[in-house]
Amino acid sequence: MSLLEIENLSLTIGNTQILRDVGLSVASGEVMGLVGESGSGKSMTALTVMQLLPWAARATGRVTFDGIDILAASEDQMCALRGDDIGMVFQEPMTALNPVKTIGEQVAEGIRWHTKASRADAEDRARKMLDRVGLPAANFPLSRYPHELSGGQRQRVVIAIACALKPKLLIADEPTTALDVVLQAQILDLLRDLVAENRMGLLLISHDLAVVTEMADRITILRHGEVMEAGDTARTLSEQLHPYTRQLAQASMHVPARAEAHNAGSGKPLLQVESVTRDYPGPRTSLFRHSAPTRAVDDVSFSMAPGQSVALVGRSGCGKSTLARMILALDKSTAGTIRFRGETVTGKSEAELKPARRDMQVVFQDPYGSFDPRQKVEKLVAEPLHVLEKKPAPAERREMVAHALHEVGLSPRDMDKYPHEFSGGQRQRLSIARAIITRPKLVVADEPVSALDVSIRAQILDLFAELNQKLGIAYLFITHDLTVARAITDEVMVMHDGRIVERGRTSEVLDHPQSEAAKALVAAAPDLHRAIARRLQEEG
Amino acid sequence: MTAYLLKRLTIALVTLVLASMVVFAVLEVIPGDPARLMLGMNASADQVELLRNQMGLNAPLALRYLHWAAGLLSLDFGRSYTYSVPVIDLVRERIIVSLPLALIALVLSTVIAIPVGLFSASRRGRAGDTIAMGAAQFGVAVPNFWFALMLIYLFAVWLRLVPAGGFPGWSAGVWPALKSLLLPAIALALPQAAILARVARSALIEVLHEDYIRTARAKGMPYRAVLWRHALRNAMIPVLTILGLQFAFLLAGTIIIENVFYLPGLGRLVFQAINQRDLIVVEGVVMLLVAAVIAVNLVVDLSYAIVDPRLRSRQ
Numbered sequence: 017m018s019l020l021e022i023e024n025l026s027l028t029i030g031n032t033q034i035l036r037d038v039g040l041s042v043a044s045g046e047v048m049g050l051v052g053e054s055g056s057g058k059s060m061t062a063l064t065v066m067q068l069l070p071w072a073a074r075a076t077g078r079v080t081f082d083g084i085d086i087l088a089a090s091e092d093q094m095c096a097l098r099g100d101d102i103g104m105v106f107q108e109p110m111t112a113l114n115p116v117k118t119i120g121e122q123v124a125e126g127i128r129w130h131t132k133a134s135r136a137d138a139e140d141r142a143r144k145m146l147d148r149v150g151l152p153a154a155n156f157p158l159s160r161y162p163h164e165l166s167g168g169q170r171q172r173v174v175i176a177i178a179c180a181l182k183p184k185l186l187i188a189d190e191p192t193t194a195l196d197v198v199l200q201a202q203i204l205d206l207l208r209d210l211v212a213e214n215r216m217g218l219l220l221i222s223h224d225l226a227v228v229t230e231m232a233d234r235i236t237i238l239r240h241g242e243v244m245e246a247g248d249t250a251r252t253l254s255e256q257l258h259p260y261t262r263q264l265a266q267a268s269m270h271v272p273a274r275a276e277a278h279n280a281g282s283g284k285p286l287l288q289v290e291s292v293t294r295d296y297p298g299p300r301t302s303l304f305r306h307s308a309p310t311r312a313v314d315d316v317s318f319s320m321a322p323g324q325s326v327a328l329v330g331r332s333g334c335g336k337s338t339l340a341r342m343i344l345a346l347d348k349s350t351a352g353t354i355r356f357r358g359e360t361v362t363g364k365s366e367a368e369l370k371p372a373r374r375d376m377q378v379v380f381q382d383p384y385g386s387f388d389p390r391q392k393v394e395k396l397v398a399e400p401l402h403v404l405e406k407k408p409a410p411a412e413r414r415e416m417v418a419h420a421l422h423e424v425g426l427s428p429r430d431m432d433k434y435p436h437e438f439s440g441g442q443r444q445r446l447s448i449a450r451a452i453i454t455r456p457k458l459v460v461a462d463e464p465v466s467a468l469d470v471s472i473r474a475q476i477l478d479l480f481a482e483l484n485q486k487l488g489i490a491y492l493f494i495t496h497d498l499t500v501a502r503a504i505t506d507e508v509m510v511m512h513d514g515r516i517v518e519r520g521r522t523s524e525v526l527d528h529p530q531s532e533a534a535k536a537l538v539a540a541a542p543d544l545h546r547a548i549a550r551r552l553q554e555e556g
Numbered sequence: 557m558t559a560y561l562l563k564r565l566t567i568a569l570v571t572l573v574l575a576s577m578v579v580f581a582v583l584e585v586i587p588g589d590p591a592r593l594m595l596g597m598n599a600s601a602d603q604v605e606l607l608r609n610q611m612g613l614n615a616p617l618a619l620r621y622l623h624w625a626a627g628l629l630s631l632d633f634g635r636s637y638t639y640s641v642p643v644i645d646l647v648r649e650r651i652i653v654s655l656p657l658a659l660i661a662l663v664l665s666t667v668i669a670i671p672v673g674l675f676s677a678s679r680r681g682r683a684g685d686t687i688a689m690g691a692a693q694f695g696v697a698v699p700n701f702w703f704a705l706m707l708i709y710l711f712a713v714w715l716r717l718v719p720a721g722g723f724p725g726w727s728a729g730v731w732p733a734l735k736s737l738l739l740p741a742i743a744l745a746l747p748q749a750a751i752l753a754r755v756a757r758s759a760l761i762e763v764l765h766e767d768y769i770r771t772a773r774a775k776g777m778p779y780r781a782v783l784w785r786h787a788l789r790n791a792m793i794p795v796l797t798i799l800g801l802q803f804a805f806l807l808a809g810t811i812i813i814e815n816v817f818y819l820p821g822l823g824r825l826v827f828q829a830i831n832q833r834d835l836i837v838v839e840g841v842v843m844l845l846v847a848a849v850i851a852v853n854l855v856v857d858l859s860y861a862i863v864d865p866r867l868r869s870r871q
Contacts, residue, residue, distance in 0.1 A: 066774060068770065068773055068774065091778070092778075094776075095776045095777065095778050096776065097776065098773070098774055098776035099774060099775035099776030099777075100776055103774070104774040106767060106770065106771065106774075108767055111766060111767040111768065112767045112768055112770075112771045113771065114768040114771075114772065114786050114790065115768070115790070115864070115865070115866060116789050116790055116863060116864055116865060117786075118865075125772075125775060125777070125785075126775035126776060126777075129775065129776060129777055129781075130776060161865040161866070161869075163865070163866045163869070164869070174771065177771065177775060178774070
């Protein structure tokens with residue numbers, strides 16, 4: 017019998033049906049991958065096993081863990097299971113830890129609670145567990161607070177909490193989605209090792225097919241709360257019998273059709289960045305002294321031709337967003353000049369920047385956070401129009417908004433709706449409509465598709481490609497996702513510790529990386545083709 | 557941490573100096589000549605002028621401010637115009653009534669508000685929460701002197717458990733003295749507790765939605781334990797802020813409440829001093845209250861750093 021057995025699980029919250037007849041099982045030492053797009057019910061399945069569902073949720077069916085009927089278990093029984101036999105790791109490591117307690121306290125707390133160990137014993141075990149997840153005592157004493165750690169380090173602490181008592185089952189809900197690819201590979205390695213060491217069952221939840229393929233022995237594909245297909249990972253994904261499986265696999269490898277790339281060097285450059293540096297003052301050590309400044313961007317130079325699509329890739333914290341902010345004149349450089357269409361942008365006043373602002377726009381990562389929820393689409397999309405020389409009349413304005421909406425594949429009727437009436441993908445279309453309404457020459461897109469599901473992401477990448485062709489907009493794509501870079505850009509720049517360490521044609525750099533930083537990125541990036549091939553090979 | 561401490565301390569001192577200027581200036585422009593008041597209506601203009609010179613009232617404004625401020629530093633608040641005794645002696649007699657009263661009220665309001673906030677937050681939207689918050693709403697709306705009158709009627713007139721007013725003095729024993737402070741303290745504390753409970757509830761509800769609460773639950777800790785160990789401390793920052801602000805209201809509240817209960821405290825002293833145009837007493841007492849409020853807020857600022865480790869390392 018399996019360790020975790022879910023049969024005919026249905027779940028409603030209020031009057032909404034969340035899960036319908038879901039079945040899956042996880043055996044000891046096995047990795048089960050649960051894949052699906054947002055809203056498919058992946059997380060709710062996990063929370064049902066933990067019995068941490070919202071108040072109004074009602075579950076029917078059977079969930080058995082190690083012979084215990086979870087749906088019938090009392091809260092006391094569940095408290096005894098949680099954190100002891102079942103551990104859970106969550107998506108967002110930045111907020112998963114209590115900011116006012118030390119990491120030692122937080123790891124030791126569960127140990128003390130379940131084993132009634134003394135504080136000293138529990139701290140001793142917490143220390144060993146932190147060592148195990150790669151946070152050695154020399155740099156990470158128990159007295160550290162979460163805010164002193166990076167995202168990847170915090171996720172290690174969360175894993176230490178979940179695995180401190182060697183659980184029989186670990187549920188990991190998108191454990192690496194918020195991390196860059198190199199950190200993702202490290203965390204996945206750690207999870208794999210923990211599974212092997214303790215014959216722990218792992219229920220790995222992810223929207224990323226490539227990640228799941230690399231990790232999972234078996235896979236369950238969920239859509240709208242129902243299981244579409246389940247089975248051996250390699251076979252399921254190589255045969256792709258179910259249409260939805262095929263659709264998911266294709267979407268995650270989607271490359272938009274693009275005409276021949278623009279060549280740099282033809283005519284005047286659109287954007288020139290010359291020896292740009294940005295220092296941030298270090299933390300204050302006393303009332304009047306700061307410690308040495310941090311150099312976020314270090315002597316960066318490059319140029320972009322009109323219509324060119326360039327990717328700026330690098331690990332989180334490498335300085336790529338700081339560089340983008342300086343290009344958009346939202347941040348001042350410490351040294352160096354940035355020229356846009358031959359005119360200097362650096363050191364200009366807001367009024368002098370107006371013409372430049374008209375021709376460069378931005379698309380952000382989070383389609384939920386980048387709109388004022390109390391304003392209508394017409395006003396939101398028309399926002400950049402205030403940089404135009406001549407303010408358009410209301411009728412003219414509506415016309416322009418309608419046109420922009422049409423160009424991104426939305427209906428002009430959507431103008432009178434509010435942002436919450438749109439899905440995540442539609443909202444990203446709205447951001448793009450807002451970016452192109454002034455007919456810019458350059459759009460800076462900061463991780464524009466990383467918050468989107470694969471199928472939506474394929475559509476948005478298509479849209480970017482189409483607008484590039486049709487309107488001749490140049491793109492600077494900031495991303496840590498190499499598949500995005502490969503899909504949509506002609507050239508790629510690899511950034512590491514504030515410097516551009518490699519630059520070249522996208523396919524060349526990604527296939528034959530030269531610098532250490534680029535090699536590390538390419539090696540860590542999950543790739544569906546490669547992962548399936550490797551799995552098939554292993555199984556013979 | 558040291559930088560944070562120094563910064564807060566500097567801000568507190570600057571605030572104190574500015575406040576002293578404002579207090580001095582405001583009382584300067586209020587009509588009413590203390591010399592004329594002391595001498596009575598029949599005094600001649602020459603006599604008044606002589607006394608004004610003696611009292612130093614004719615010196616330039618800046619000079620008088622400096623003289624007064626220098627006196628404050630050595631706890632010399634000057635002499636009362638009406639009682640002709642040092643202001644500090646008047647204050648000393650009264651502060652042993654007002655300070656315990658304010659502190660008891662502060663402790664009471666915290667002790668009432670935090671459990672009510674926890675209770676309501678953990679039963680959000682259910683009957684218990686609705687009743688508790690309805691009561692809190694009532695507490696916010698009703699003025700404290702009305703509470704005071706109701707309390708007197710109930711406990712002093714009807715049940716005869718405590719005196720209706722007056723203060724026997726600490727020499728009469730700790731218990732009788734405390735007993736006469738009990739009703740005023742409750743009357744002062746209840747409206748404050750109502751506000752604080754609402755703040756605590758909403759701060760807790762916000763914190764209970766945080767991811768780390770789920771992490772703690774996934775460790776296998778029961779809801780109640782998570783509430784006490786993880787949620788409460790994180791919800792303390794807004795609660796401490798309000799607590800600091802409330803101290804000022806408590807001090808102001810004593811002026812009304814001490815009058816309702818005939819307590820010989822600072823509030824009554826300042827009330828009478830205003831009536832008698834005894835400006836030097838008013839100045840002294842007000843400065844003392846200002847200093848107390850600034851000190852309490854400094855303590856609140858420092859307690860932020862104790863509650864939240866991020867404040868300790870950031871600045």
